[in-house]
Amino acid sequence: MSKYAFITGATAGFGKACAELFAKNGWNLIVTGRREERLIQLKNEIEKAESVNVIPLVFDVRHQTEVSNAISSLPNDVTSSIELLINNAGLAVGKGPIDEGELDDWERMIDTNVKGLLYVSKEVIPFLKANRKGHIINIGSIAGKQVYPGGNVYCASKHAVDALSQAMRIDLVSHKIKVTNIAPGAAETEFSVVRFKGDQTTADSVYEGYSPLLAIDIAETAYFVASRPSHVNINDIVIMPTAQAAPTILHKDS
Numbered sequence: 001m002s003k004y005a006f007i008t009g010a011t012a013g014f015g016k017a018c019a020e021l022f023a024k025n026g027w028n029l030i031v032t033g034r035r036e037e038r039l040i041q042l043k044n045e046i047e048k049a050e051s052v053n054v055i056p057l058v059f060d061v062r063h064q065t066e067v068s069n070a071i072s073s074l075p076n077d078v079t080s081s082i083e084l085l086i087n088n089a090g091l092a093v094g095k096g097p098i099d100e101g102e103l104d105d106w107e108r109m110i111d112t113n114v115k116g117l118l119y120v121s122k123e124v125i126p127f128l129k130a131n132r133k134g135h136i137i138n139i140g141s142i143a144g145k146q147v148y149p150g151g152n153v154y155c156a157s158k159h160a161v162d163a164l165s166q167a168m169r170i171d172l173v174s175h176k177i178k179v180t181n182i183a184p185g186a187a188e189t190e191f192s193v194v195r196f197k198g199d200q201t202t203a204d205s206v207y208e209g210y211s212p213l214l215a216i217d218i219a220e221t222a223y224f225v226a227s228r229p230s231h232v233n234i235n236d237i238v239i240m241p242t243a244q245a246a247p248t249i250l251h252k253d254s
Contacts, residue, residue: 040221
């Protein structure tokens, strides 16, 4: 199998789990992230375990020039084989009333979750259009469906991902390109550690008393939608742990 999946934010969490699962199912990979040592380690581990090719690209999705230069370095035989883009890179930073928000936090979320997705998509979509087929999976959030207290800018950024997923589907349908939005609920990854700026105790408390989603749950969902027949597109999936009914409604064991 010569087809490639292009996965952003592959150094941890959903992105890493997607890379491992898709490789296990025979996909070659282009994995991206800011942490070169983690990408190299991921490449080595996957190529040792699976008979696939893994290409690491080190860049920050927030910087358009870095994105463009990295992707333009790919050889033609690789770009012509890209069939899937998983826009996974994203983060939440801080939580609290909007008037107490920190500008740097806002900019990091908007630049990563919205502009970063746009920068990568703009570079990769021409390859899919040239191939007259392909699939884009955007990793959104239930924060893109419902706003919750203290979530303001993060929720806004994920609402943008939801809207962009719908817009991409409209703009690309004539090119036979599928688009899927996956909106996870509470999932135990590095998400809360980043949100609470390294406060491990607070991050751990988010997942106490119930079983949250795991990264593999989202990877399996992504693989499911990517493996549907050519005439089937899954537009949108909201996936939450059994204990969660809405962003702020969780049943926790006493």
